[in-house]
Structures are given as C-alpha cells and as structure tokens.
Amino acid sequence: MKPADQLATFVQDGFRAGHSAQDLRAALAAAGWSEPEIDNALAGWADHGLRLPVPRPRPSVSAAEAATYALLFFALLSVTWNVVALAFWLVEIWVPEADGSTGYGTARSMRWSIAVLVVILPLFLWLQARTDRDARANPGQLRSPTRKKFGAITVFLAALVLVADSIAVVFAFLNGDMTLQFLIKAAIVALVAGLVIAWFRSFLAEG
Incomplete structure (x- = not known):
C-alpha cells in the first residue's frame, strides 16, 4: 500500500472511531509523518460530528x-x-x-x-x-x-x-x-x- 493510501485509511478509520483531527494530527506527527503529508491526508476528509468521515472533493483527471x-x-x-x-x-x-x-x-x-x-x-x-x-x-x-x-x-x-x-x-x-x-x-x-x-x-x- 502506498504511503498516501496508508494515511487516507488511517484518517478515515480515525474519524470513524470518533477521534478529532487534532488527535489524528498529533498521532501522525508522533509517528514521524511530515506536516505536508499530514495536511494532505486530513484535507481529504471532514468530521462534522457524525462519527463518520465525510470525503471532501478532490481533483481528478480523465x-x-x-x-x-x-x-x-x-x-x-x-x-x-x-x-x-x-x-x-x-x-x-x-x-x-x-x-x-x-x-x-x-x-x-x-x-x-x-x-x-x-x-x-x-x-x-x-x-x-x-x-x-x-x-x-x-x-x-x-x-x-x-x-x-x-x-x-x-x-x-x-x-x-x-x-x-x-x-x-x-x-x-x-x-x-x-x-x-x-x-x-x-x-x-x-x-x-x-x-x-x-x-x-x-x-x-x-x-
């Protein structure tokens, strides 16, 4: 699995488990991920208090x-x-x-x-x-x-x-x-x- 896919899966699972974006950011930083990598991973999802990760629109190419x-x-x-x-x-x-x-x-x-x-x-x-x-x-x-x-x-x-x-x-x-x-x-x-x-x-x- 690519690092970006690993981060996306982790963030998705983290939001689904009820963790905040700040908690996930701290955990990823402690694990050694860089700030740009963390920002990019968190940018793909939103947490609106639903205890469910909401995907944000991302650029696509056809x-x-x-x-x-x-x-x-x-x-x-x-x-x-x-x-x-x-x-x-x-x-x-x-x-x-x-x-x-x-x-x-x-x-x-x-x-x-x-x-x-x-x-x-x-x-x-x-x-x-x-x-x-x-x-x-x-x-x-x-x-x-x-x-x-x-x-x-x-x-x-x-x-x-x-x-x-x-x-x-x-x-x-x-x-x-x-x-x-x-x-x-x-x-x-x-x-x-x-x-x-x-x-x-x-x-x-x-x-």
Missing part, C-alpha cells in the same frame, strides 16, 4: 479531459502564431521599411496563415466554449489539475513572450535599429501575449 486540453493548447499555439505572423505581413505591406526589405510578406505564406486560421480558430473557440460550459455545469472541474496545469503553462509562456518582447525593444533601441515597423510588430506581440494572459489566468483560480 483521459478525455487531458486530450481536450492538449488539443486546446495546440489550437491556441496555432492561432496565436498565425495571427501574429499575418499581422507582421500586413504591417510590412502597410508600413514598409525605407530599404524595402521584408522578412515575412509572401502571398503564399499569407494564404497559409489564413487557411490555418479558417480551420483552427473555430476549433479553438469551440474547445474553449466546451471547457467553460463543462466547468459551469460541474464546478468540480475547476479543481482539475489538468485545467490548472494548462492555465499555468499558457500564462507562463505568454509571460516569457512579454519579457522577450521587452528585451527585443530595449536591444533595438540601444542598437539604433528602432523603426516604426519594428515598434508596431513589438506592440502586436505584446497585445497578443497580454490577451492570452488575461484570457487564461482564470484557469489558475481555486475551484
């Missing part, structure tokens, strides 16, 4: 949920990447550099980004609406570790993009490469990353 969030993450990356790429190409058309150089703008590449957005953007919106609908129908899903990990990774990556974007702006300023086109592109990146953080930070909220 394969279907993991697949949904993995697909949502892929769709999010595809949408943000191609939105930024398409915006960059449009900026290069509307605000050309003085030397006429371009880094992105080919008609074939623009058509590819449009094609990706036509297919992936509706998929992303549908997956996002589905996860929100499921969370409203079953608030217990707000405790899902998969949901929280997805939110944490998404917000972390968006924050890294903001930091890298800020570094690029400072470097361009110090290097004398600051142009209107570059500033517009940097603003686009910051806007998209900020929207991603604002959109998905609710995934980190406690359920």
Whole structure:
C-alpha cells in the first residue's frame, strides 16, 4: 500500500472511531509523518460530528479531459502564431521599411496563415466554449489539475513572450535599429501575449 493510501485509511478509520483531527494530527506527527503529508491526508476528509468521515472533493483527471486540453493548447499555439505572423505581413505591406526589405510578406505564406486560421480558430473557440460550459455545469472541474496545469503553462509562456518582447525593444533601441515597423510588430506581440494572459489566468483560480 502506498504511503498516501496508508494515511487516507488511517484518517478515515480515525474519524470513524470518533477521534478529532487534532488527535489524528498529533498521532501522525508522533509517528514521524511530515506536516505536508499530514495536511494532505486530513484535507481529504471532514468530521462534522457524525462519527463518520465525510470525503471532501478532490481533483481528478480523465483521459478525455487531458486530450481536450492538449488539443486546446495546440489550437491556441496555432492561432496565436498565425495571427501574429499575418499581422507582421500586413504591417510590412502597410508600413514598409525605407530599404524595402521584408522578412515575412509572401502571398503564399499569407494564404497559409489564413487557411490555418479558417480551420483552427473555430476549433479553438469551440474547445474553449466546451471547457467553460463543462466547468459551469460541474464546478468540480475547476479543481482539475489538468485545467490548472494548462492555465499555468499558457500564462507562463505568454509571460516569457512579454519579457522577450521587452528585451527585443530595449536591444533595438540601444542598437539604433528602432523603426516604426519594428515598434508596431513589438506592440502586436505584446497585445497578443497580454490577451492570452488575461484570457487564461482564470484557469489558475481555486475551484
């Protein structure tokens, strides 16, 4: 039996025998269990004077949920990447550099980004609406570790993009490469990353 299962069984039996949480905590500490282990074991059960342990809701993970969030993450990356790429190409058309150089703008590449957005953007919106609908129908899903990990990774990556974007702006300023086109592109990146953080930070909220 795993240590966590041993603790869960002990706490359950202890509550059923009429012992308080303080008594069980003292006994476990005297036996050598660490405070985090004791806290986690006691968090799984409640004693409401029924002389019967009442299970508390605990996070759970399903394969279907993991697949949904993995697909949502892929769709999010595809949408943000191609939105930024398409915006960059449009900026290069509307605000050309003085030397006429371009880094992105080919008609074939623009058509590819449009094609990706036509297919992936509706998929992303549908997956996002589905996860929100499921969370409203079953608030217990707000405790899902998969949901929280997805939110944490998404917000972390968006924050890294903001930091890298800020570094690029400072470097361009110090290097004398600051142009209107570059500033517009940097603003686009910051806007998209900020929207991603604002959109998905609710995934980190406690359920």
